[in-house]
Amino acid sequence: MSEAIAFDTHRYVKRLMEGGFDERQAETLAEEQIAFLNANLATKSDIAKIKAGIEALRQDIQAGIEGFKQETRAGIETLRQEIRVGIEGFRQETKAEHEGLRSETKLAIEEAKVNLIKWMLGAMLAQTTVILAFIALFLTPPA
DSSP: OOOSSOOOHHHHHHHHHHTTOOHHHHHHHHHHHHHHHHHHSOOHHHHHHHHHHHHHHHHHHHHHHHHHHHHHHHHHHHHHHHHHHHHHHHHHHHHHHHHHHHHHHHHHHHHHHHHHHHHHHHHHHHHHHHHHHHHHHHTSOOO
């Protein structure tokens, strides 16, 4: 088992023995301390693997973002074209309705003119008749 850090087991055992541990206890404690350190500390190799994993993840995310950007741009362009087509269709429909309304309005004006002329001619005829009747009634000598 390779050590993650430099650990002077001889010095550690010697200090434990000076503190009252017997040699067997001190060695066992030193072995457990090395096992604990190796299990819980990251080595340069571990850190390099983590960095490589992070870099790969960053590249994957960047590629995903770039793909999302391209899809979004394509979607926006498609939507823009659909809106243009819709606007053009709406413009054509509106133009056709406008022309239809214009024709209907012209027709209605023409009908109003004809009706007005009929009424005016009728009124003029009625006035002429009334005037002739008054002339005949008041200006002609009695028979």
